[in-house]
Amino acid sequence: MLSKRIISCLDVRDGNLAKSVKFVDTKDIGDPVSTAAKYYENGIDELVLYDITASSDNRNIMLDVVNKVASRIFIPFSVGGGLRTVQDCTNVLLAGAEKVNVNTAAVANPNLISDTAKVFGAQAVVLSMDVLEVEISQKIPSGYEVVTHGGRIHTGIDALWWAKKGQELGAGELVINSIDADGTKEGYEIRLTRKIADSVSIPVIASGGGGKPSHLHDVLTEGGADAALIASILHYNEYTIKEIKDYLSSRGIKVRKT
Amino acid sequence: MIAIIDYDAGNLTSVKRALDYLGIQSRITPDPDEIMTSERIIFPGVGHAASAMNTIIKRGLDQALKESYTKGTPILGICLGTQIILSHSMEGNTDCLGLIKGDCPEFKPENPRLKIPHMGWNQIRKLSDHPILDNVDPGDEFYFVHSFYPQPHNPSSILAVCEYEIEFPSVIGCNNLVATQFHPEKSGPAGLRILSNFSSWDGNLC
Numbered sequence: 001m002l003s004k005r006i007i008s009c010l011d012v013r014d015g016n017l018a019k020s021v022k023f024v025d026t027k028d029i030g031d032p033v034s035t036a037a038k039y040y041e042n043g044i045d046e047l048v049l050y051d052i053t054a055s056s057d058n059r060n061i062m063l064d065v066v067n068k069v070a071s072r073i074f075i076p077f078s079v080g081g082g083l084r085t086v087q088d089c090t091n092v093l094l095a096g097a098e099k100v101n102v103n104t105a106a107v108a109n110p111n112l113i114s115d116t117a118k119v120f121g122a123q124a125v126v127l128s129m130d131v132l133e134v135e136i137s138q139k140i141p142s143g144y145e146v147v148t149h150g151g152r153i154h155t156g157i158d159a160l161w162w163a164k165k166g167q168e169l170g171a172g173e174l175v176i177n178s179i180d181a182d183g184t185k186e187g188y189e190i191r192l193t194r195k196i197a198d199s200v201s202i203p204v205i206a207s208g209g210g211g212k213p214s215h216l217h218d219v220l221t222e223g224g225a226d227a228a229l230i231a232s233i234l235h236y237n238e239y240t241i242k243e244i245k246d247y248l249s250s251r252g253i254k255v256r257k258t
Numbered sequence: 259m260i261a262i263i264d265y266d267a268g269n270l271t272s273v274k275r276a277l278d279y280l281g282i283q284s285r286i287t288p289d290p291d292e293i294m295t296s297e298r299i300i301f302p303g304v305g306h307a308a309s310a311m312n313t314i315i316k317r318g319l320d321q322a323l324k325e326s327y328t329k330g331t332p333i334l335g336i337c338l339g340t341q342i343i344l345s346h347s348m349e350g351n352t353d354c355l356g357l358i359k360g361d362c363p364e365f366k367p368e369n370p371r372l373k374i375p376h377m378g379w380n381q382i383r384k385l386s387d388h389p390i391l392d393n394v395d396p397g398d399e400f401y402f403v404h405s406f407y408p409q410p411h412n413p414s415s416i417l418a419v420c421e422y423e424i425e426f427p428s429v430i431g432c433n434n435l436v437a438t439q440f441h442p443e444k445s446g447p448a449g450l451r452i453l454s455n456f457s458s459w460d461g462n463l464c
Binding site: 203 | 271272275276278279304305306370373374375376377378379380397399401403421422443444445446447449450
């Protein structure tokens with residue numbers, strides 16, 4: 001049986017590790033390469049490096065980070081942020097990433113998913129979606145809307161519909177990132193994660209809101225997620241990967257031992 | 259020197275980086291002559307069996323692999339490389355190298371909650387004490403990404419199995435050839451141990 005995966009997300013800005021709360025108030029908190037190496041050694045199952053660099057002039061710094069991380073950790077990792085074209089995706093995959101994470105650009109141009117999947121296979125394409133709870137309407141029957149730009153722009157797209165569409169276009173995995181929950185450490189968005197997990201046949205990764213091990217437990221059981229993403233609780237040393245995995249394991253969830 | 263066979267099939271640099279990290283010399287090469295004269299061969303791969311076979315034949319790599327196998331060069335197949343050393347793959351219904359007799363069927367789980375590809379970390383169960391599996395413990399997990407799995411005809415070629423509704427062969431081997439369905443280069447310390455074991459394996463079974 002497959003283990004549930006614990007994935008950490010490192011936000012990278014101009015080559016530095018950063019952490020945001022609700023996508024604003026970003027602080028630089030260290031070096032992404034040594035942090036990736038530390039998490040690898042401590043037993044993380046997978047990593048996401050997310051480029052939040054504002055200026056496109058500094059994109060090459062990110063490729064350098066990807067290259068260094070790939071030479072230092074021997075588990076899968078994906079790269080996201082600012083990937084707009086198949087060429088952008090190709091660059092990070094050649095720099096050593098296992099997968100690409102597409103988000104905003106895929107909303108604007110869904111062919112980015114299918115075109116990248118055609119070249120590299122579905123397993124290399126992760127569709128990441130930022131979602132916000134809204135009132136249920138005819139347009140948004142699930143009550144969750146896909147948003148971009150950290151929640152500032154509403155797309156009018158229903159999150160559940162987009163998840164299914166993403167799979168159809170060739171995404172190999174989905175990241176469901178709740179903007180409501182992001183950075184709050186009050187728990188993952190369980191309801192939507194469950195709805196999506198029940199409606200697609202590709203792995204679902206829950207993101208946003210993980211503040212303690214029981215939150216991961218809940219989203220991996222009730223939420224039906226295959227993996228959970230954690231950030232601040234690791235970055236600020238609130239819990240170790242071992243503590244989280246021991247907790248999950250003691251409650252009957254199969255995880256890879258650290 | 260380990261030759262990593264280049265046939266445009268993904269994960270070549272990951273294997274190279276893992277070997278570099280371990281201090282093991284290797285070179286990525288599409289050249290059949292260089293492959294045939296190297297001490298060891300890694301046959302990696304991510305992608306589609308039929309299109310991979312096309313490239314392999316076009317580059318004359320099929321002959322290079324067959325000859326190297328016959329003369330006893332230690333060979334390690336990884337993922338797609340493991341599937342196309344068999345006689346046939348159901349992926350694209352294509353004839354493959356046939357170094358080990360067998361086929362490569364597709365997962366068809368009865369449980370609708372089991373996702374395909376089989377992707378993520380899973381345990382293996384050793385059926386044989388092959389040198390490549392030295393110091394691999396029962397609890398160790400490895401990283402898999404695949405929709406098809408290797409099924410050698412001769413059960414003695416199955417060195418380890420993995421469970422995903424069914425038990426399927428996850429490490430296979432015969433003589434100087436050994437192959438893993440998972441990615442040792444992406445399987446953390448346990449995977450690195452396998453690469454390290456391979457780098458000192460002389461191709462004999464004991």
